Amino acid sequence: MAFHLDADKRVDLERAAAIVTDGALVALGGGLSARLPMALVRELVRQGRSGLHVVGSAHGMDVDLLVAAGAIDVCEESYVGFEQDFGLAPAYRRAAETGTITIRESCCATILAQLRAAELGLPFMPVRGVKGSDIAGLHPEYGEVTCPFTGETLVAVPPLRPDVALIHAPLGDRHGNIHLDQPYVLDERFAAASRDVVVTVERIVSTEEVVGAGVTIPAHLVTTVAEAPYGAHPTSCYPDYAYDRPHIAQYVRAATAGGAELAGYLDQWVTGTPSEEAYRKAIGEERLAALRTWSASTEAWKELFA
């Protein structure tokens, strides 16, 4: 919320992730298989964060991995899963079914209204839908309001002010000016409504380069920026790389099996790689380079999804 005016906001990934405290209300940027803040997610797991309350629109491996690592208490995303491709989110599903996380499922449009209330400094925002849906029953914080002009009764939702938003972007400068490619999903709204905004970028570049590409999130909204190449992997960060479908399949298999297999995945790719540099090395230069070949031709692009 309050503007962040430090001239140089560059930190390493460890310090960036340390802004997220146990029990924090965390907004996750990106959506589905694109630009999920995976380097930050892995670092939170390495640092043993717990008790998080996550909120966002439609998410996948970020939430599932945090659940698998026992970092989440409350989940307020509108969707968590791997779409029709790999189906239900295995760790999320298991935790919901055994009652180890609290499901406070929300709706993209409701979350948007709540973020706008926070941005405007207003005590609530009305929404026309939600009534007639059992989603309302998961949110005792919702109220009702009667319009003073038309007499209509609408659902009133309170402001949503995340403690911290975690966002991954292609480019940023040392001041925290950030360029995103579309879709921005809720990232702009999260940046404006959250107390702290932690951004990882593929590359920290000159201000001129970010301005040339277009500033999507201005520096004054950003608390800190860390360089994390392939920081969205195995999700995509266009124009740099497509998503790593075989790696996501590998994760889903391990998470579905649970137990030793899931522990093995976490050990191999998260806790067992003490840094993102080690993670990139474990994935392999060749594989990472292959994910950049999407732009060579339609055939090459299709090949990545086969």
Place this chain on the structure above:
Amino acid sequence: MSFSFDEWFVVALARTIRDREVVFHGFGSPCAQVAMHVARHTHARDMLLVEGATYAVNPDPPFIPPTGNDLALQRGASYRMRFEEFFDAAVRGDVDRMFLSGGQIDMHGNTNVTAIGPLDRPKVKLGGGGGGCNLAATIGHLTLWTTRHRSGRSLVERCDFVTDMGHRTAAGSREELGFTGGGPEWLVTELGVFDYDVDGHARLRQVFPDVSLQDVEGATGFELRVAGDLRTVPLPSSAEIAALRAIDPLGVRRSEFSADELARTFTHGDGAGCAC
């Protein structure tokens, strides 16, 4: 020309779109996604197609990828809406149609994509509703679909959890709740096509030719109402099949079907018309 059931199903979905409609699909919905592109390349050339997770307007993707949020789904679009632009348009009533599915769908078109069983200890935690519980209130018309009707667990007397409201819930009717959209207009399943009668109750209008009324009755968990003029689902045209194959070379639509359904194949006889 031979075609497989998944192709016919997608064409049946496409035909619920009228020309000059503004149409949107949710994510994780390859059949609906492909259907929108088929419609735009055949009978609904002036529709406004909004991609479900990229919000790209009228893109011409080189192929449909297995994820809804991919750059391929923005290719050829002259404009990408921002998240807020799309949701604002939808909640104020400027979006005409949305495709919506559900693990459970009841007689009034209420859908459940949240959980099977009680939510505090669900038997199956489903993915969740995305933007549905607001969008279903204000978007002009909903086309519902399921590819799991035959399981007997999809079309149910009562949803364990109502994520997105159809025509009526315990809370009241759409009118009573002040909802401005028309609610479910069509329900397309792998057995047939339903519309909704004046009570807002599903009514079977068309069946696929390899499906009997008894098959539908046995798989439907609520009272089966059947239209007086029940007929078979009209065959897809060769133009529709060609458009579909061009837009979905990876066959992502097939991920929604069981192997048994994919094995259903059909051949055009004489008199197969062109729906263009």
